[in-house]
Amino acid sequence: DVKVTQSSRYLVKRTGEKVFLECVQDMDHENMFWYRQDPGLGLRLIYFSYDVKMKEKGDIPEGYSVSREKKERFSLILESASTNQTSMYLCASSSTGINVLTFGAGSRLTVL
Amino acid sequence: GENVGLHLPTLSVQEGDNSIINCAYSNSASDYFIWYKQESGKGPQFIIDIRSNMDKRQGQRVTVLLNKTVKHLSLQIAATQPGDSAVYFCGERAAGNKLTFGGGTRVLVKP
Numbered sequence: 001d002v003k004v005t006q007s008s009r010y011l012v013k014r015t016g017e018k019v020f021l022e023c024v025q026d027m028d029h030e031n032m033f034w035y036r037q038d039p040g041l042g043l044r045l046i047y048f049s050y051d052v053k054m055k056e057k058g059d060i061p062e063g064y065s066v067s068r069e070k071k072e073r074f075s076l077i078l079e080s081a082s083t084n085q086t087s088m089y090l091c092a093s094s095s096t097g098i099n100v101l102t103f104g105a106g107s108r109l110t111v112l
Numbered sequence: 113g114e115n116v117g118l119h120l121p122t123l124s125v126q127e128g129d130n131s132i133i134n135c136a137y138s139n140s141a142s143d144y145f146i147w148y149k150q151e152s153g154k155g156p157q158f159i160i161d162i163r164s165n166m167d168k169r170q171g172q173r174v175t176v177l178l179n180k181t182v183k184h185l186s187l188q189i190a191a192t193q194p195g196d197s198a199v200y201f202c203g204e205r206a207a208g209n210k211l212t213f214g215g216g217t218r219v220l221v222k223p
Contacts, residue, residue, distance in 0.1 A: 040120055043213040099144050103155035
């Protein structure tokens with residue numbers, strides 16, 4: 001019954017490493033989103049995509065990039081991880097015209 | 113939405129009582145609002161939503177109230193159960209298809 005799958009639940013990386021966070025949805029949704037979640041700060045939008053090969057910056061895109069080569073897959077990339085990117089990362093998807101986001105279980109990243 | 117720094121506000125509720133979770137939203141142009149529930153170790157789950165042309169919407173044991181005059185949203189949970197213990201957060205949509213979210217409120221249900 002899992003709809004949005006994030007490949008890694010927990011990752012520990014070192015400063016300067018390149019990090020890939022993968023997200024796959026099986027609902028044929030057009031829209032996909034990456035948020036980070038920090039205590040008390042809520043969910044902050046990093047990047048989103050409305051279609052394959054399309055991407056748009058969210059509210060906090062600095063230090064991140066994304067890739068959407070296939071409709072079902074949306075990857076978040078940290079080119080050079082830093083300690084302030086230690087966070088919970090949540091992927092979500094939605095269908096065009098539908099406002100409700102379906103979230104994955106999250107990927108908790110620790111950068112040492 | 114709410115920004116309470118590093119600490120989540122916490123609502124302690126006796127099992128069986130009603131819970132009211134509040135959210136102040138920031139943009140008077142927001143036309144859509146949503147509530148999510150997030151249990152420990154899980155991703156957020158959709159609870160209920162409401163459009164700005166409505167004041168109230170009811171679901172199963174939950175009611176969302178919208179007061180556009182004071183930019184306030186609330187989620188009421190009837191007969192709170194232990195399984196309702198979670199972090200609840202509201203979201204608003206102001207432009208495009210982007211949702212922005214508040215910091216959340218932790219609900220602890222006491223047996």
